[in-house]
Amino acid sequence: MPVFTDTHAHLYFHQFDHDRNAMIQRALNNGVTRLFLPNVDSETIAAMYQTIDAHPHHCFPMMGVHPCSIKANFEKELALAEQELKHSGRRFYAVGEIGLDFYWDVTYRKQQFEALERQIAWAKELQLPIVLHCRESFAETFELVKNQAAGGGLSGVFHCFGGTVADAGKVAALGNFYMGIGGTLTYKKSELPEVIAAVDLQYIVLETDAPYLAPEPYRSAKNPAEKRNESAYVVNVAQRIAEIKRLSIDEVATTTTQNALTLFKMN
Ligand SMILES: [Zn+2]
Secondary structure, eight states: OOOEEESOBOTTSGGGTTTHHHHHHHHHHTTEEEEEEOOOSTTTHHHHHHHHHHSTTTEEEOBOOOGGGOSTTHHHHHHHHHHHHHHSOOOOSOEEEEEEETTTOOTTHHHHHHHHHHHHHHHHHHTOOEEEEEESOHHHHHHHHHHHHTTSOOOEEEETOOOOHHHHHHHHHHSSEEEEEOGGGGSTTOSHHHHHHHSOGGGEEEOOOBTSSOOTTTTTOSSGGGGOOOGGGHHHHHHHHHHHHTOOHHHHHHHHHHHHHHHTTOO
16 A cells, blocks of 8 residues: 655644544555644644654654744744754654744734744754745745755745745755645645646645645535544545646655655655
8 A cells, every 4th residue: 555644734733632543543544654743832732742642653743833823922932942842852853834924914024034034043953854834925935945045954845835836946946845735736726736737746745734724525525524634635635646647646655755754854
């Protein structure tokens, strides 16, 4: 059976509190054997550790502060994440998720830039990849990352990539960066199929962003309870990529898992 990797899943969120173990078992049954968990902020750390500690062979943590959690108290948030990252004794696989989000709120725009730069500095220091969230901010995020990557030694992924073919070309040209592709690829109005057709599979990793952004047919499910995304559905995304690129699903699984292992420095 092909082995898939979910490079971005918030499996510790409350949406999974009633069936988390069963949900992770469904992922394993589907061949989704590695699940990477991005942190959000100080309020999510304990729950993330609980999930990681219950599934140490399949769940792998990241540490960072999400741009939507960069507010007036951001110095405190950063200090806490840095403490966990450097002194908790735990192994983290990336600094994430970090980035810029100008969709929800731009009040702390300046602080978002500062927090992103500081967290990229941790990643460089610890030689960890970065997992980037950018919403309504691809140009700004790309510019900052490009400058930070110029000296070498920085790698990462643009999670939930939603850019154009030209944007994808820019990410690929960075060299050590990937595009995270999830459920939005399966949406009717998505322009991502064109991007997937144009981009070499070597730059793509799979993700769910669970519990959000369920792929079709789950997104259109009549029962609201079925709209929740989970890691098993990464297979639906792989299937869509296989159709677009006229590859076997095994080939998509193998290459994107290899990409994920390279991204997270696990090989
Ligand atoms: Zn996320």
